[in-house]
Amino acid sequence: MSIGFGLIGASSIARDVMIAAIRSHPNCEVKSVFSTNIGRGKQYALENNIPKAQESLEDLLNDDDIHAVYISTTNELHHQQVLSSARAGKHILCEKPLAMSLDEAQEMISICKDENVVLATNHQLRVGDGVRKMRDLIAEGAIGKPLAARVFHAVYLPEHLQGWRLSDPNAGAGVVLDIVVHDIDTLRCILNAEPEEVVSLSQHAGMATHKKVEDGNMSVFRFDNGLIAQIHTSFLIKYAGDGIEVHGTEGAVSINNFLGRELSGPVTLKNSEGEQHFNSTQNSIDEKTINLFIDAIKGGTQPGCTGEDGERSLAAAIACLESAKTGKCIKI
CATH class of the missing domain: 3.40.50.720 (NAD(P)-binding Rossmann-like Domain)
Incomplete structure (x- = not known):
């Protein structure tokens, strides 16, 4: 068909x-x-x-x-x-x-x-080979009990995207609903855990044209497995690169350049056995997203990211915005 x-x-x-x-x-x-x-x-x-x-x-x-x-x-x-x-x-x-x-x-x-x-x-992002490899290594116990994570996803928003994302809060403008929601979803996948609370600070650094729209954010989330994760996002940072680190009692696993829609950087595992690198063999995360979606339509399997996943990641992003607005730690 x-x-x-x-x-x-x-x-x-x-x-x-x-x-x-x-x-x-x-x-x-x-x-x-x-x-x-x-x-x-x-x-x-x-x-x-x-x-x-x-x-x-x-x-x-x-x-x-x-x-x-x-x-x-x-x-x-x-x-x-x-x-x-x-x-x-x-x-x-x-x-x-x-x-x-x-x-x-x-x-x-x-x-x-x-x-x-x-x-x-x-x-x-959650269907990428590198992200899935990090998830598997953590699940196998390669870093012991996960304790802390860091996501750095600060970018410079391309000029052709500098429209409603900077000016229209009614359309969900701002870096939190554009990027933080992606990062928390990726962490949920890697950790197989759910965020429970968040403390957040937003930034208005000059690119956003509406006073209610943030163009930078730094947040700390606590997950239900006890791990704490720091996420830094921005629309104004030109040279930061991007990556994810997860640190545990027995080691650490990380990936850089994971945002690319094609091949990502290698996953690096550091523990008592030394340092290992795992290269990606994937060509396109978008093609994989479509393949998983079609499989779900034809065979009753799950797509790469379900509606329920989208709802849980949205809940975390909304709590992040509320924390930045109120100055309080917000339960998710």
């Missing part, structure tokens, strides 16, 4: 990576795109060789050639678009953050279950 995809949102992320990832699967085709700007949608379809540019979401969802949708609109639109897609019987891969509130996310999960459609959240 060939699976036809409809794109909800004529986005740069779809254009730059996800269309190619969908087309890389032998049983998938991009059939249609919907944009709230009809002219933009038609031009986008032309530029990306998409057969149809629909003038309404209903037209896209009523198309029998569409079996699944990829939603990459601004965050405040995810809730209703997921509900409409589920009720039309379409399987759903939705960009992070899954929603703007926990109530929205929980309703999305519930309706997708009721309609028997797959709901996946596009937290693609």
Whole structure:
């Protein structure tokens, strides 16, 4: 069975990576795109060789050639678009953050279950070979009991993305819902543990154009296994690099350059046996995300990141924002 995809949102992320990832699967085709700007949608379809540019979401969802949708609109639109897609019987891969509130996310999960459609959240970092290797080493006891973690994910936001992410709090602008939510999801996967509380400080360093939008953040999360994790994110840092470290009673495991959509840096394990390096053999985390999503549609397996995962990572990000706002430690 060939699976036809409809794109909800004529986005740069779809254009730059996800269309190619969908087309890389032998049983998938991009059939249609919907944009709230009809002219933009038609031009986008032309530029990306998409057969149809629909003038309404209903037209896209009523198309029998569409079996699944990829939603990459601004965050405040995810809730209703997921509900409409589920009720039309379409399987759903939705960009992070899954929603703007926990109530929205929980309703999305519930309706997708009721309609028997797959709901996946596009937290693609967790499917990377390096991240999965770190998870396996920790689970095998290679570093003993995990005690502390550090994520450094401070970047310089590219000019073509310096729009609503810096100016529109109603759309979920800011570094926390854009990056922290990714990092906490990645840690949840690596540690097989859940964050319980967070202390957070946000920064307004000059890139964000709205006073309620943060462009930097540093947070400390406590997990239910006792581990504490520090996460630093920013839209303004040009030369920091990125990486994850997890330190335990018997060793440490780390990865640098894990944010790349292609090959990541090697995983490094340090313990009493010395230092070992494990190289990645993966070509594309986006292609793997699509493969796992299609497997879930066809065989009832779990996608790389479920709706429930998206909801739990969103809960941590919302608590992070609340802590920065109130100056208090917030339970998740």
